Amino acid sequence: MTSSDKWRNPLRDAADKRLPRIAGPSALVIFGVTGDLSRKKLMPAIYDLANRGLLPPGFGLVGFARRDWADQDFMEVVHDAVKEHARTPFNEHVWSQLAEGIRFVQGTFDDDQAFDNLASCLAALDSERGTGGNHAFYLSIPPSAFPTVINQLKRAGLAQTSRDQWRRVVIEKPFGHDLSSAKELNRTVNEVFPEESVFRIDHYLGKETVQNILALRFANQLYEPIWNSNYVDHVQITMAEDIGLGGRAGYYDGIGATRDVIQNHLLQLLALIAMEEPVSFKPSDLRAEKVKILSATRPAQPFEETTARGQYTGGWQGGQKVPGLLEEGGFSPESKTETFGAITCEINTRRWAGVPFFLRTGKRLGRRVTEVAVVFKRAPHLPFDDTATEELGQNALVVRVQPDEGVTIRFGSKVPGNTMEVRDVTMDFGYGHSFTESSPEAYERLLLDVLLGEPSLFPKNDEVELSWEILDPVLDFWARKDEPALEKYKAGTWGPPSADAMTARTGRHWRRP
Amino acid sequence: MIIDLPSTTTSQINSRLVRLRDEGGATTLGRVLTLVIVTEDGQRTDAAIDAANDASREHPCRVIVVARGARQAAPRLDAQIRVGGDAGASEVVVLRLYGELAKEGASCVMPLLLPDTPVVAWWPFDAPVSPSKDPIGQLAQRRITDAAAEKNPIKALESRRAHYAPGDTDLAWTRLTLWRAMLAASLDLPPYEKIIEAEVTGEADSPSTDLLAAWLTDKLKVPARRFKATSGEGIVQVRLGRASGDVDLIRPDGKVGTLSQPGQPSRRVALQRRSIRDCLAEELRRLDPDEVYAAALKSLSKVAKGRPATAKPETPEATNGAAPASKKSKAKASS
Numbered sequence: 020m021t022s023s024d025k026w027r028n029p030l031r032d033a034a035d036k037r038l039p040r041i042a043g044p045s046a047l048v049i050f051g052v053t054g055d056l057s058r059k060k061l062m063p064a065i066y067d068l069a070n071r072g073l074l075p076p077g078f079g080l081v082g083f084a085r086r087d088w089a090d091q092d093f094m095e096v097v098h099d100a101v102k103e104h105a106r107t108p109f110n111e112h113v114w115s116q117l118a119e120g121i122r123f124v125q126g127t128f129d130d131d132q133a134f135d136n137l138a139s140c141l142a143a144l145d146s147e148r149g150t151g152g153n154h155a156f157y158l159s160i161p162p163s164a165f166p167t168v169i170n171q172l173k174r175a176g177l178a179q180t181s182r183d184q185w186r187r188v189v190i191e192k193p194f195g196h197d198l199s200s201a202k203e204l205n206r207t208v209n210e211v212f213p214e215e216s217v218f219r220i221d222h223y224l225g226k227e228t229v230q231n232i233l234a235l236r237f238a239n240q241l242y243e244p245i246w247n248s249n250y251v252d253h254v255q256i257t258m259a260e261d262i263g264l265g266g267r268a269g270y271y272d273g274i275g276a277t278r279d280v281i282q283n284h285l286l287q288l289l290a291l292i293a294m295e296e297p298v299s300f301k302p303s304d305l306r307a308e309k310v311k312i313l314s315a316t317r318p319a320q321p322f323e324e325t326t327a328r329g330q331y332t333g334g335w336q337g338g339q340k341v342p343g344l345l346e347e348g349g350f351s352p353e354s355k356t357e358t359f360g361a362i363t364c365e366i367n368t369r370r371w372a373g374v375p376f377f378l379r380t381g382k383r384l385g386r387r388v389t390e391v392a393v394v395f396k397r398a399p400h401l402p403f404d405d406t407a408t409e410e411l412g413q414n415a416l417v418v419r420v421q422p423d424e425g426v427t428i429r430f431g432s433k434v435p436g437n438t439m440e441v442r443d444v445t446m447d448f449g450y451g452h453s454f455t456e457s458s459p460e461a462y463e464r465l466l467l468d469v470l471l472g473e474p475s476l477f478p479k480n481d482e483v484e485l486s487w488e489i490l491d492p493v494l495d496f497w498a499r500k501d502e503p504a505l506e507k508y509k510a511g512t513w514g515p516p517s518a519d520a521m522t523a524r525t526g527r528h529w530r531r532p
Numbered sequence: 533m534i535i536d537l538p539s540t541t542t543s544q545i546n547s548r549l550v551r552l553r554d555e556g557g558a559t560t561l562g563r564v565l566t567l568v569i570v571t572e573d574g575q576r577t578d579a580a581i582d583a584a585n586d587a588s589r590e591h592p593c594r595v596i597v598v599a600r601g602a603r604q605a606a607p608r609l610d611a612q613i614r615v616g617g618d619a620g621a622s623e624v625v626v627l628r629l630y631g632e633l634a635k636e637g638a639s640c641v642m643p644l645l646l647p648d649t650p651v652v653a654w655w656p657f658d659a660p661v662s663p664s665k666d667p668i669g670q671l672a673q674r675r676i677t678d679a680a681a682e683k684n685p686i687k688a689l690e691s692r693r694a695h696y697a698p699g700d701t702d703l704a705w706t707r708l709t710l711w712r713a714m715l716a717a718s719l720d721l722p723p724y725e726k727i728i729e730a731e732v733t734g735e736a737d738s739p740s741t742d743l744l745a746a747w748l749t750d751k752l753k754v755p756a757r758r759f760k761a762t763s764g765e766g767i768v769q770v771r772l773g774r775a776s777g778d779v780d781l782i783r784p785d786g787k788v789g790t791l792s793q794p795g796q797p798s799r800r801v802a803l804q805r806r807s808i809r810d811c812l813a814e815e816l817r818r819l820d821p822d823e824v825y826a827a828a829l830k831s832l833s834k835v836a837k838g839r840p841a842t843a844k845p846e847t848p849e850a851t852n853g854a855a856p857a858s859k860k861s862k863a864k865a866s867s
Binding site for chain 2: 037069119148151183
């Protein structure tokens with residue numbers, strides 16, 4: 020018998036690109052299994068993985084919640100969730116094979132007995148299904164419950180590993196609400212689970228288009244020479260949603276758009292767009308570059324001119340009458356929570372000095388879109404008449420993350436006719452609607468990576484802390500002074516006037532995505 | 533939308549495609565490859581087009597179908613263009629070639645290839661003896677054949693070995709991926725021991741079974757033995773022998789497999805046979821030469837043929853190893 024590190028599996032071959040990596044024997048425990056995320060994303064993703072043959076033969080799925088359910092009831096819930104939301108067609112054989120490993124443990128987070136039951140349930144799965152003592156815990160629960168659950172796992176002996184076994188914990192945003200709370204959270208988690216077994220889910224990083232940013236930048240010769248302040252004028256990163264916050268008051272009130280989205284999704288996108296080429300695509304090398312670029316990033320001063328925030332009011336949006344935030348159920352009528360946040364970042368490196376990065380996000384905006392636009396400088400000299408280039412804007416390269424994933428390049432072209440007239444046109448690469456149907460859902464990719472122990476798509480604690488360091492000065496400023504004032508904006512528009520002002524002060528303007 | 537262009541030329545087809553693009557928007561943008569399907573004109577052609585349309589949802593492509601019609605007829609090219617709902621995410625150009633033209637498919641395909649993107653040729657049924665020497669095969673970077681769909685699958689596989697060129701691939705190999713993944717994954721776990729023997733059992737005319745045995749022979753450096761199954765469809769069983777106990781993967785019914793390993797409970801594995809569209813989509817994912825397939829083909833001759841060791845002659849007529857004729861058609865598409 021050879022040890023695991025000396026063993027070379029004779030059936031694996033780097034040239035064999037067809038062979039998928041199947042996760043090893045393992046069980047996934049979901050806390051907060053009755054939630055929306057679990058029903059709409061996690062359970063269907065698990066089924067889709069099983070259907071694509073990527074889950075191990077002995078896979079266990081354990082739900083933990085307060086409901087008084089038997090295994091059978093939980094199985095029903097999973098079954099319905101899969102039928103309704105799974106991406107791949109329902110296959111009875113795959114399902115029955117998966118269903119054999121489904122268990123439910125009833126209890127609350129402060130109930131010692133429930134966690135002991137969970138421990139014995141997992142032990143039983145290990146012997147019946149051969150899950151090999153490898154357990155992942157998915158905490159789909161409010162962060163306030165993290166300490167309790169994590170300490171319970173420790174108490175019940177569920178966090179202890181032995182040789183050839185692993186324990187992993189998966190947590191969801193928000194990773195704290197400022198630097199100190201993020202550090203506190205990291206400490207709590209790291210006391211029980213070492214950092215290499217902590218997986219923070221930022222589902223944006225599981226999206227094909229986001230991973231494609233790396234391919235676009237580092238696999239091509241075309242873009243790299245112009246990817247710097249000599250040619251780039253500024254960068255806009257937008258994540259806009261057209262939905263409101265009805266029903267999400269408990270989570271959102273007091274948190275706001277900036278903490279909810281800019282801290283994680285947008286700053287991660289910024290890191291991927293701005294970072295230097297990693298030495299290799301090994302998780303540690305990739306992370307080293309992200310940490311470097313985030314540590315060079317600062318919010319641009321003065322904040323009253325470089326930031327904007329707003330709150331939506333009611334009105335007509337897309338043919339429907341929608342309520343304003345203050346009228347949404349659950350929000351205090353005096354709520355100061357911002358539903359639109361925008362900041363300006365500068366990156367103090369040779370590559371990016373002097374190039375502002377504008378980040379904005381909001382609810383009830385014009386339409387649902389996430390994109391990164393790299394806007395280039397104007398040509399230094401235009402050998403045309405002034406009138407010929409009146410309609411020519413700046414060249415831009417836009418990575419559309421969602422929906423309608425793809426890349427657009429905007430450039431000038433001659434308008435047909437006998438005069439020389441140049442106008443903006445676009446060249447479009449689309450993954451295409453049908454194409455993306457088959458590409459894996461972000462959660463599929465991320466869950467599989469958790470089971471495989473592949474950390475490159477998960478932000479680590481230093482990345483989280485660095486992004487709070489970027490954001491904290493702005494949040495403090497907003498809390499201290501009421502400036503820029505929390506402006507109102509009408510549902511269905513692109514945010515408050517201060518958002519336009521923050522780009523207009525340097526002669527720039529937001530793209531209409 | 534389906535547009536018929538009877539008795540036409542490729543330049544007429546091309547200008548019609550450009551016009552369609554002008555009228556209907558960006559129908560040809562973002563295509564990543566051209567897939568050329570070569571078949572005899574007949575009912576089965578449509579099944580192949582459907583599979584290609586499904587695969588195009590993952591790989592937007594232009595599909596050119598070369599359907600060879602009656603050789604005795606007067607030379608004529610009939611074309612049909614399908615776009616939109618009738619063509620998945622692809623645009624399909626069906627070329628029906630009659631008379632002398634039937635042998636000159638490549639000349640009709642050439643003007644319709646998308647510029648600067650890979651070309652994949654697929655023979656869903658009977659393939660030329662040497663795909664890489666075939667005029668259409670020469671246009672393609674990747675040549676897909678299907679030994680299981682030919683009249684004599686085992687002989688077809690032998691011919692693939694004899695005429696292999698980089699870029700060739702066969703769906704009999706694609707159908708193996710799930711099996712191979714499962715077996716590789718089972719060796720990722722302890723005990724980390726050398727495999728000392730390997731046995732593969734499957735239907736007599738299942739080329740995938742032969743290929744699996746050859747792959748194991750190549751990778752494990754022990755001659756795998758290939759047995760004829762007395763029941764079941766396609767591949768039925770794989771056994772990897774090692775000192776502390778065997779890895780055993782059995783699929784008696786062509787749907788669900790059972791994996792047993794010493795020290796672990798036996799587990800059921802979904803190993804359903806893969807549809808053509810799945811296989812095709814997998815093939816289109818990789819356009820570089822498949823070295824592992826080449827190595828497996830080369831090892832075909834090293835596979836030891838065995839008598840059924842676990843012979844349980846439930847049906848007397850099956851003991852001679854030949855599948856009953858009534859099952860033949862099903863067996864051909866087996867994985």
